[in-house]
Amino acid sequence: MSIIQVEGLKYKYPDTDQLALDDISFEVKQGEFIGLIGRNTAGKSTLCFALSGLVPHFFNGGYGGKVFVNGLEVRQHEVGDIAAHVGLVFENPFSQMTASKYTVFEEIAFGLENMGVERNEMITRMDESLDLLDITSIKDKHPFDLSGGQMQRVAIASVIAMKPKILILDEPTSQLDPQGSEEVFKVVENLTKEGITIIMAEHKIDKLAEYADKVALIDHGKLIDFDTPAKVFSRDDLPDYGITAPTATRIGKALGIKDSKTDLFPVTIKAISREIGDKL
Amino acid sequence: MNTIQVNNLHFSYTPGSSVLNGIDLELDQQTTAIVGQNGAGKSTFVKLLKGLLYPTKGEILFKGKNTRDYTAASLAKDIGLVFQNPNDQIFKNNVISEVMFGPLNIGQDDQEARHNAISALKKVQLDDKLDTNPYDLSLSERKMISIASILAMNTNIVIFDEPTMGQDFAGKEKLKEIIWDLRDQGKLIICILHDMDFAAEVFERTIVFNQGNVLADGPSREVFKQKNILQQAHLEQPSITQIANELGLDGNYLTDEELIQALKEKMTS
Ligand SMILES: Nc1ncnc2c1ncn2[C@@H]1O[C@H](COP(=O)(O)OP(=O)(O)OP(=O)(O)O)[C@@H](O)[C@H]1O
Ligand SMILES: Nc1ncnc2c1ncn2[C@@H]1O[C@H](COP(=O)(O)OP(=O)(O)O)[C@@H](O)[C@H]1O
Ligand SMILES: [Mg+2]
Ligand SMILES: [Mg+2]
Numbered sequence: 001m002s003i004i005q006v007e008g009l010k011y012k013y014p015d016t017d018q019l020a021l022d023d024i025s026f027e028v029k030q031g032e033f034i035g036l037i038g039r040n041t042a043g044k045s046t047l048c049f050a051l052s053g054l055v056p057h058f059f060n061g062g063y064g065g066k067v068f069v070n071g072l073e074v075r076q077h078e079v080g081d082i083a084a085h086v087g088l089v090f091e092n093p094f095s096q097m098t099a100s101k102y103t104v105f106e107e108i109a110f111g112l113e114n115m116g117v118e119r120n121e122m123i124t125r126m127d128e129s130l131d132l133l134d135i136t137s138i139k140d141k142h143p144f145d146l147s148g149g150q151m152q153r154v155a156i157a158s159v160i161a162m163k164p165k166i167l168i169l170d171e172p173t174s175q176l177d178p179q180g181s182e183e184v185f186k187v188v189e190n191l192t193k194e195g196i197t198i199i200m201a202e203h204k205i206d207k208l209a210e211y212a213d214k215v216a217l218i219d220h221g222k223l224i225d226f227d228t229p230a231k232v233f234s235r236d237d238l239p240d241y242g243i244t245a246p247t248a249t250r251i252g253k254a255l256g257i258k259d260s261k262t263d264l265f266p267v268t269i270k271a272i273s274r275e276i277g278d279k280l
Numbered sequence: 281m282n283t284i285q286v287n288n289l290h291f292s293y294t295p296g297s298s299v300l301n302g303i304d305l306e307l308d309q310q311t312t313a314i315v316g317q318n319g320a321g322k323s324t325f326v327k328l329l330k331g332l333l334y335p336t337k338g339e340i341l342f343k344g345k346n347t348r349d350y351t352a353a354s355l356a357k358d359i360g361l362v363f364q365n366p367n368d369q370i371f372k373n374n375v376i377s378e379v380m381f382g383p384l385n386i387g388q389d390d391q392e393a394r395h396n397a398i399s400a401l402k403k404v405q406l407d408d409k410l411d412t413n414p415y416d417l418s419l420s421e422r423k424m425i426s427i428a429s430i431l432a433m434n435t436n437i438v439i440f441d442e443p444t445m446g447q448d449f450a451g452k453e454k455l456k457e458i459i460w461d462l463r464d465q466g467k468l469i470i471c472i473l474h475d476m477d478f479a480a481e482v483f484e485r486t487i488v489f490n491q492g493n494v495l496a497d498g499p500s501r502e503v504f505k506q507k508n509i510l511q512q513a514h515l516e517q518p519s520i521t522q523i524a525n526e527l528g529l530d531g532n533y534l535t536d537e538e539l540i541q542a543l544k545e546k547m548t549s
Contacts, residue, residue, distance in 0.1 A: 175474065177316070180317070247477075269523055273527055
């Protein structure tokens with residue numbers, strides 16, 4: 001059984017004429033890590049909203065088709081019910097902040113308190129997520145007295161602490177330093193081992209190539225491709241969708257070097273280095 | 281001369297926790313990237329340059345005069361700063377008034393302000409959205425609006441705080457052109473970045489911040505060679521450099537062309 005099923009999803013924001021999502025269908029199995037790629041305004045954030053119920057419950061507008069998350073049809077359930085299964089990290093971390101808490105610690109505790117998580121369990125989860133995002137040292141700071149990257153880390157930690165079955169992250173590393181970005185990809189990959197399903201919109205193609213199980217390519221609200229990184233990134237028409245191939249793929253193509261394991265162009269730095277290394 | 285001299289600059293938001301610990305830098309005509317870990321003090325540093333914050337100790341000299349001795353209004357004519365979060369900068373309810381606000385504020389007349397605003401919006405390809413509410417646009421588009429607002433002021437110094445944030449390939453290409461165009465006009469450009477590939481490709485000079493100090497400073501090519509220093513600052517080498525390293529190539533490589541050329545030669549020899 002798939003944990004996410006999207007069937008012929010269409011959506012249009014109020015007072016606009018263009019479909020932001022146009023007849024999208026795909027299925028995701030539990031524990032998969034799906035990367036969502038596409039140019040700016042392709043519809044990535046809107047798809048994240050549709051999977052978490054903000055579309056159509058918070059953003060109205062025209063809606064067609066069906067979305068199931070963990071067996072619930074999104075349109076038939078309130079956002080609060082869906083939130084028990086799906087966590088969303090917003091594109092702008094500022095939107096994630098409650099604006100009612102005085103410390104980072106309370107900010108992260110807020111969601112857990114709401115869920116009624118028992119005290120000891122709460123402390124364990126708080127410590128764990130502060131540690132995973134490397135923000136223990138700022139836990140007593142006011143959430144609005146943080147640097148941009150620190151706030152983004154807090155936003156991610158507050159959703160991860162809730163351990164949703166389905167975790168949706170909308171460009172979660174946009175303000176993180178390079179090592180912080182790498183860490184987030186590792187943390188998320190580890191969550192899939194606990195059976196958590198990941199949907200992550202990202203522009204960092206090199207990282208998705210390394211970590212994602214599948215990549216969904218979106219353009220003008222349409223799902224163009226949904227396949228392994230190796231297959232999607234070896235498409236010759238990527239530039240038509242505003243995407244540059246991973247560094248490894250660009251070099252592989254220029255030199256005519258394929259990955260002997262997939263018989264497609266390499267997508268990771270490791271793979272391209274191995275293949276070229278064999279030829280030098 | 282269009283230079284900023286920073287002498288022994290210290291800053292803290294709250295007494296007892298220091299954010300910048302004695303920075304000495306001269307910023308000049310070279311295009312300059314500032315990189316460093318989250319919380320290193322980069323945004324704080326550029327807010328100090330712009331006179332939005334004042335040093336706790338040390339000084340910043342602009343055209344030889346202490347920034348403390350300028351009024352905010354007079355500095356605004358010379359120094360433009362694009363904020364990291366566009367939502368901190370945008371407060372008008374349509375795009376054209378937003379982008380005209382800065383120019384009007386520094387004394388351009390209505391016609392000049394409109395002209396500059398529209399030409400700046402053309403550069404970010406949002407001149408078809410003049411009457412749209414910025415908050416009905418996506419975050420990446422709002423970032424471009426905030427960039428256009430500063431370009432329209434036509435300041436001698438332009439500082440960008442993470443302009444590539446959330447931008448796709450086309451967006452980054454647009455930014456490259458804007459930065460090179462400003463450079464060709466002789467402006468002083470400073471840009472905070474987490475995108476090492478972009479920093480290495482576009483900027484002549486790179487400064488590495490680490491916990492309120494300058495850890496490295498020099499031509500980008502030299503700075504991105506220093507793997508250990510980058511690691512210490514929670515950074516990475518550009519992806520091309522990483523491949524070259526994996527392959528044990530001598531020399532240093534920053535762009536696709538450089539690496540492809542070298543590998544072609546190696547593989548035929
Ligand atoms: N208004 C504030 N009040 C108190 N502390 C602050 C405030 N703004 C920032 N800080 C702290 O100052 C330090 C430097 O922040 P700054 O925003 O300059 O970092 P940065 O290098 O720009 O980081 P990032 O890459 O995450 O944007 C951080 O430890 C941050 O928590
Ligand atoms: N709140 C909104 N109201 C109206 N249109 C919107 C809104 N948010 C996004 N859009 C439009 O929907 C389309 C898809 O945007 P989005 O999902 O944000 O794309 P992406 O995340 O891929 O950049 C774009 O045309 C965008 O302008
Ligand atoms: Mg988006
Ligand atoms: Mg910053």
